[in-house]
Structures are given as C-alpha cells and as structure tokens.
Amino acid sequence: MALTLFEKIWNTHLVSEESAESPGILFIDFHLLNEVTSPQAFKQLAKRMIPIHRPSGALAIIDHSTPTLPAGIDGRRPYVTRDAENQVITMERNSHEQGIRFLGWEDPLRGIVHVVGPELGLTLPGMTIVCGDSHTSTHGAFGALAFGIGTSEVAQVLATQCLLQRQPKTMRVLVSGSLRRGVSAKDLALQVVTQLGAGGAAGYVIEFAGEVIAELSMEERMTLCNMSIECGARAGIIAPDNVTFEWLRNCPEAPNNIEHLVSAWVELKTDNQAIFDAEILVDANVIEPMVTWGVTPDTAVAISQCSPEMDLDDPRRVSLDYMGFKSGAAMKGQRIDYVFIGSCTNARLPDLRIAAEIMRGRKIPPHVTLLVVPGSESVRRAAEAEGLDEIFLSAGGEWRLAGCSMCLGMNGDLVPAGKRVVSTSNRNFIGRQGTGARTVLASPATAAASAIAGVLADPREFYS
Amino acid sequence: MSTPFKVLQSKFILLPQCDIDTDQIVPARFMATTSEEGLAHAFFYDARHDEAGQKKSDHVLNVKDIADHQILVAAANFGCGSSREHAVWALKDFGFRAVLTPKAADIFKSNAINNGVLVIEIHQAFYELLSQNQSSSMTIDLEKQTISLLGAGVSTFQVDSFARRCLLMGTDRLGYLLESLPAIRAFEAARRLNSTE
Numbered sequence: 001m002a003l004t005l006f007e008k009i010w011n012t013h014l015v016s017e018e019s020a021e022s023p024g025i026l027f028i029d030f031h032l033l034n035e036v037t038s039p040q041a042f043k044q045l046a047k048r049m050i051p052i053h054r055p056s057g058a059l060a061i062i063d064h065s066t067p068t069l070p071a072g073i074d075g076r077r078p079y080v081t082r083d084a085e086n087q088v089i090t091m092e093r094n095s096h097e098q099g100i101r102f103l104g105w106e107d108p109l110r111g112i113v114h115v116v117g118p119e120l121g122l123t124l125p126g127m128t129i130v131c132g133d134s135h136t137s138t139h140g141a142f143g144a145l146a147f148g149i150g151t152s153e154v155a156q157v158l159a160t161q162c163l164l165q166r167q168p169k170t171m172r173v174l175v176s177g178s179l180r181r182g183v184s185a186k187d188l189a190l191q192v193v194t195q196l197g198a199g200g201a202a203g204y205v206i207e208f209a210g211e212v213i214a215e216l217s218m219e220e221r222m223t224l225c226n227m228s229i230e231c232g233a234r235a236g237i238i239a240p241d242n243v244t245f246e247w248l249r250n251c252p253e254a255p256n257n258i259e260h261l262v263s264a265w266v267e268l269k270t271d272n273q274a275i276f277d278a279e280i281l282v283d284a285n286v287i288e289p290m291v292t293w294g295v296t297p298d299t300a301v302a303i304s305q306c307s308p309e310m311d312l313d314d315p316r317r318v319s320l321d322y323m324g325f326k327s328g329a330a331m332k333g334q335r336i337d338y339v340f341i342g343s344c345t346n347a348r349l350p351d352l353r354i355a356a357e358i359m360r361g362r363k364i365p366p367h368v369t370l371l372v373v374p375g376s377e378s379v380r381r382a383a384e385a386e387g388l389d390e391i392f393l394s395a396g397g398e399w400r401l402a403g404c405s406m407c408l409g410m411n412g413d414l415v416p417a418g419k420r421v422v423s424t425s426n427r428n429f430i431g432r433q434g435t436g437a438r439t440v441l442a443s444p445a446t447a448a449a450s451a452i453a454g455v456l457a458d459p460r461e462f463y464s
Numbered sequence: 465m466s467t468p469f470k471v472l473q474s475k476f477i478l479l480p481q482c483d484i485d486t487d488q489i490v491p492a493r494f495m496a497t498t499s500e501e502g503l504a505h506a507f508f509y510d511a512r513h514d515e516a517g518q519k520k521s522d523h524v525l526n527v528k529d530i531a532d533h534q535i536l537v538a539a540a541n542f543g544c545g546s547s548r549e550h551a552v553w554a555l556k557d558f559g560f561r562a563v564l565t566p567k568a569a570d571i572f573k574s575n576a577i578n579n580g581v582l583v584i585e586i587h588q589a590f591y592e593l594l595s596q597n598q599s600s601s602m603t604i605d606l607e608k609q610t611i612s613l614l615g616a617g618v619s620t621f622q623v624d625s626f627a628r629r630c631l632l633m634g635t636d637r638l639g640y641l642l643e644s645l646p647a648i649r650a651f652e653a654a655r656r657l658n659s660t661e
Contacts, residue, residue: 015644015651022626025644027651037548039498050642054652065496083496090498134547134571148571150549151500152578152637160641162648166624168570198483199541199567232544234570296483296544318481408546410492417515429487429545431510 002273004170005239006205009145009268013128015162023164029127030144031157032113033060033100035091036410037132041155042094054161055099059122062088062104063112064410068373068400077105080412098158111376111402114138114344118222119378121251125240125265130157135344135426136235137228141221142248143240143268145205148229168205168234169277172270175210177285182460184354185220186346186424186443188212189227190290190300192282198296202232204278207270212284213238218247219348226345227426230297239269289459291331291422292441294319295430303446303458306330322430323438324420331456336440338421339364339397339451340433342373343407346424346444352383355448356391358462363396365454370397371413373405397451409433422450466580468634472561473603476535477528478595484538485545486572490554503554530559535602537594538565543572552579562604564611566591577627578637582606584621606632 003011010026018024038060045052052058065084071077079085088104095102103110109120114135117123125143130136132154139146153163173192179185206228208221216224221238228236245262248254255261288302294316301307309328310316320327325334341347341355352374364370372392374380380402383389389399406413407425409432415421417436424447428439442450445459452462494506512523519526536555542565543551552575555563562582576583582604586594593616594600603612606628612618630637 015648020625021629023624025641025648027648027655036495040500040549043498044638050638053645053648080493081496087496087498132547132549134545148547150547150552150571150575150578152549153574156638156641159638160645160648161652162641162644164626164637164641198544199569202541202567202570229545232541232569296485315482408487408492410495427485427487427545429485431491432485432487435491435510436515 002271004270004274023166025162026165030129031058032131035062035087036064039090040151044155050159052098058100060095060102061113064404066403068403068405112344115375121254134229138222138226140225140237147235171204171206171278172276175212175282184443185223187290189224193231194298194300196231198298199232205235206233219350289446334456337419338415339370340406340423343425345426347375351444355444356388358448359395362452364451370451373400374402376402422447469631471605474534475601476537477533479538482539483541486551489551500553504557507554507558534561536560536563540566544569547571549575
C-alpha cells in the first residue's frame with residue numbers, strides 16, 4: 001500500500017494501534033525539555049514516585065526565562081524575576097537528579113531548543129520528537145514527526161517515552177515556481193498560513209513538497225516547518241534529501257554510522273500513489289516580502305499592498321485598531337518603533353547574514369530600538385567570527401546572548417504598550433511581545449530594511 | 465486523577481472573538497511558575513485589567529458570577545498558538561469546567577482532557593443559537609452526550625470516546641500509559657534488535 005512520509009514514521013512508532021475505544025500508543029524517540037513547561041511534570045512524577053523511563057531519550061535546555069544580557073560584575077544574571085531564576089535552577093536540579101543531559105549557562109552549546117537539536121545532529125530523519133513547546137514542528141524540516149505537547153504529556157513521555165494519540169489527517173502543501181530575490185522561506189510561510197487560515201490545518205500533519213522546497217536550505221526548511229503550528233497544523237514535515245544528509249554529515253553529534261543510516265533514510269518519502277486527505281497549491285513566483293496587519297499570523301499581505309478595506313462594523317476592525325493601522329492603508333512606510341531579529345523561526349546564521357548584508361554601513365534612526373538575538377550560543381560565536389555583531393552594533397542595534405527573548409517576552413525583553421515592532425518571530429498575538437505591543441511579522445530582510453528606514457520597508461530596494 | 469465529569473448544569477459566558485490564543489488566556493509573564501495552582505489571577509489578565517492593574521468593571525469575565533457560569537462558549541479556533549497548559553490550569557482555576565466552541569486547537573484539547581475539562585466542538589449553527597440566548601442555562605450530560613438548552617430543546621454532541629470515558633471516570637491518562645509499560649518495553653527491545661545502529 002502506498003504511504004505518505006508521515007504514515008511511514010507513524011506506523012513504525014506505534015506500540016499499539018488505536019481503536020474506536022482507545023487512542024494508539026506512540027513511541028517517542030527524542031524529548032526536548034525547557035524550564036517553563038517541565039517543572040510541574042517533574043513534580044507530578046516525584047509526588048507519585050514514578051521513575052523516568054529513559055533519561056537518555058531527553059535533552060533539557062534553558063531558553064525561555066533566560067536573560068539575554070550578560071551577568072553583572074557580581075556574577076549575577078539579570079533575571080526579570082526571582083520566579084524566572086527559580087525555573088532555571090529547578091530545571092538544572094531536575095535534570096541532574098534524573099540523569100538527563102542539561103545544557104545550562106556554562107554550556108557553550110546552549111540556545112533555543114529548536115535551534116540546538118538540529119545544530120548538534122540530534123534531530124534525525126524518521127524520528128518522533130516532542131517538546132512542551134508548540135514550535136517543536138521546526139524539527140519536521142529533517143523528515144522527523146515533531147510536535148508540541150502540554151505539561152501533562154511531558155510527564156507522560158518522561159514516565160513511559162510514549163503518548164496516547166489519535167492518528168491525524170494528512171495535507172500536502174505543494175509549492176511550485178521559485179522564490180524571487182529578497183523573498184525568503186519566512187515570506188513563503190506567511191503566505192501558506194494566510195492561505196490556510198489560523199485554524200485551517202487543525203487536525204492535520206502538513207507535508208511541504210514541490211520544486212521550491214527541494215531548493216530550500218535546511219535553515220529555510222526549519223523556518224517553514226516552524227510556522228506550521230500557526231495555521232493550526234499538528235506538525236509540518238519535509239522529506240529528507242541530500243541537503244538534509246549533507247547538513248547531518250557536518251553535525252558534531254550526528255551518529256557515527258551516518259552513511260549506513262542515509263541508505264535507510266532515502267526511503268523516507270511519500271510514495272507516488274499515496275493519498276493525502278487534503279492538498280493545497282502555492283505559487284512561489286508571485287510571493288513578495290510579506291508583512292502582517294493583524295493579530296494572527298494569517299493576516300499577511302505583500303509589503304507593496306495595503307491593509308484590507310473594511311467597514312466600521314467589520315469584526316476584523318478590532319485587530320486593525322489594536323495594530324494602529326487604518327483600513328486600506330499602504331503597509332510600506334508605516335512607522336515602527338522596535339525591530340526584533342531572533343527566535344526559533346529566524347535566528348540562525350543565514351538569517352543574521354541576510355539582515356547584516358542590508359545593515360552593513362547603515363544606521364538605524366534614533367526612534368528605532370533594534371534587538372538582535374542569536375538562536376544559540378553556537379550561532380552567536382559563528383556570527384561574531386564573521387563580524388556580524390559589529391555590523392548590528394555599528395548600525396545602532398543591540399547584540400545579545402542566545403534565547404527566546406522578545407519572541408514571547410518572558411525574560412523581560414519586552415516591547416512597550418502601543419509601540420510597533422517588526423519581528424522575525426512567529427506570533428503577532430495581542431500582548432505577545434508585551435502588554436499592548438503591536439507586532440508586525442516579517443522576514444529578517446524586511447526587518448533589517450525596516451530598521452534602517454524607520455518605517456515598514458521593502459528589502460528589495462536595499463539590494464543593488 | 466481528576467473529579468469525574470458527569471452532568472453539568474450551568475449558565476455560560478460567551479467570548480465572541482475568533483482565534484483566541486493561549487497568550488491571551490495566560491500572558492507569558494505568568495508562566496514563570498513551577499506550580500499549576502493559583503493561575504486564576506492570570507486568566508485573560510490583560511483583557512480583564514486596565515493599565516493600572518485594576519479590574520475592568522465592564523469585562524464579561526469580571527461581571528458575571530463564575531459559580532453560576534461554569535461553561536465557556538468561544539468562537540472558532542479557541543486555544544490556538546502556544547502549547548502552554550497554563551491556559552487550561554488558569555481556566556479551571558477560574559471556575560470553568562467545560563468549553564464549547566466550533567473548533568478548538570489540537571494541543572489545547574489534549575491539555576483540557578488531561579485536566580478533566582470537557583471540550584465540545586459544536587456546530588456553527590449551535591454556536592449562533594447560544595450567542596442569541598446568552599442568559600440561558602444549559603445542561604451537559606456527558607453520559608448521554610446531550611446538551612439541553614432551556615427553551616431550545618435537546619441536542620446531541622460528538623466527543624472522542626476515550627476522552628469521554630476518561631472524563632466520566634476521572635481516569636488518569638498517565639496511569640493508563642503506565643499499565644502499558646510491558647508492551648512499551650517489548651517495543652523498545654524489538655527496535656533495538658532491528659536497529660541499524
């Protein structure tokens with residue numbers, strides 16, 4: 001029987017199949033933990049005296065509550081609250097007590113979980129991967145089935161290395177044509193999310209396929225899969241190919257017998273006759289740099305376009321008003337106050353290179369605050385070795401330590417109420433980047449161009 | 465283990481916005497906790513409070529007595545975005561026991577079941593009916609899978625049979641999985657044998 005890539009992974013991880021009465025039991029290969037969504041899980045297991053089933057199947061990293069400014073001369077980290085510091089201490093203690101590998105402050109490999117796993121070569125094709133974080137979908141770029149879970153499920157995976165699951169439906173997003181200069185995987189992701197709607201893929205696992213996907217780098221594939229959750233998808237996945245294998249050959253912690261594994265991984269693709277429950281087509285040729293006008297990620301329009309025309313009683317008015325935009329107003333040229341280049345969506349080395357290329361030798365205007373936060377400490381060192389930090393600093397921006405930072409503002413990196421921020425992150429929800437903050441989602445190129453212009457800008461005008 | 469959910473008779477509170485995300489339900493700054501308790505305060509904090517931190521007197525969640533309104537009715541795609549279970553902990557701590565929406569986000573649904581909160585995906589037409597009868601009381605009978613709305617008769621609803629059984633009996637999903645550990649160990653052993661490593 002012809003199978004989709006998703007079905008191949010799913011079938012080989014079922015401990016028991018689902019029935020009308022009971023869900024299936026799905027085995028999980030790799031469990032990522034962070035300090036925010038795991039403490040209650042450890043606490044629950046300790047209270048019930050349930051041991052951790054397979055500590056080697058997990059990796060714990062601190063990224064959400066961590067300050068991005070360095071420790072002071074007294075050696076203390078500038079935590080936003082004692083509670084935030086307590087989460088970090090708790091994560092370290094739980095990992096240590098349970099024999100789970102922990103990447104803490106002293107570890108040079110620390111970073112955002114979804115940047116670090118792939119960077120080290122721990123994210124592999126054909127795996128099932130979960131984390132108490134919705135952007136776990138990022139790892140699907142490697143042909144892994146990866147999805148976010150809640151804290152009760154974190155406890156379930158710690159205790160049994162399994163989850164109770166009903167099989168999701170499958171959807172193929174087929175992308176044809178090619179992305180034009182100045183148009184990135186982020187713009188493609190915003191186009192897909194807008195085409196499907198914020199809940200349009202709920203209940204589905206998306207497979208991204210087509211000639212454009214084959215041409216994308218691993219970093220670009222991660223950006224695209226990362227955003228799958230923004231249209232409600234359970235996961236996003238891309239079949240592994242030579243681009244994937246070449247990435248893994250260069251990873252410090254990829255398995256030793258990688259060539260042997262590659263010979264099996266080439267089979268991890270959707271069979272020709274396989275049937276998807278749904279399919280949509282996307283024409284990459286017509287995609288422009290995208291920006292959002294509303295408070296859900298499915299409100300993207302081309303930078304050359306206007307916000308939608310709407311009547312006074314249009315329910316979408318609430319979002320437009322929150323963002324401080326007028327009905328039918330040109331997006332390009334709208335004033336901005338903050339720019340955030342970071343997050344598990346867009347803070348890998350090529351993202352920073354693209355932003356730096358635009359900002360080189362230029363300065364941001366005084367009314368703009370620019371924060372550049374690398375996705376991992378490895379990315380930070382690589383960027384510094386190339387002098388990218390100097391470009392951002394000379395432009396008038398800030399260069400920080402790795403972490404989730406302003407994407408969700410848990411660590412105190414916040415946008416003030418009423419201020420508009422162009423952000424390379426994934427969510428423009430009400431209050432996401434700070435109470436009353438107004439988020440415009442965009443690519444690193446658009447964010448960099450806007451930082452320089454002091455208004456929403458088209459990055460294509462910055463290339464010679 | 466949570467309290468079994470059998471029959472719930474209550475009025476409801478309606479939140480008519482589509483795509484309510486879990487960042488709105490519990491803003492990120494309230495997640496810096498290592499406990500799942502005491503999150504009622506954080507529930508829709510930014511919407512319920514003014515800039516000075518005072519409760520807004522006109523917000524529906526501040527106005528109504530939650531003891532009489534244990535059902536939340538929300539527009540489609542409720543609970544989208546972040547996987548934070550804090551959203552369900554806060555919703556439950558605030559006093560809600562059931563959520564009715566034309567569509568609930570996948571992770572939110574799992575989190576709800578794990579905390580004994582019933583999520584029912586209702587037809588858009590039934591949602592419209594509820595939005596036109598906001599002062600009505602309803603009775604949700606999970607055993608019979610019916611909702612009776614005062615003055616509007618009885619309708620049936622669909623819910624995952626396992627979720628229903630867990631809620632009715634207060635079954636602990638972790639306990640259910642732990643019972644499967646022998647099968648899980650056998651699976652792991654077979655995989656090691658077949659492994660190409």
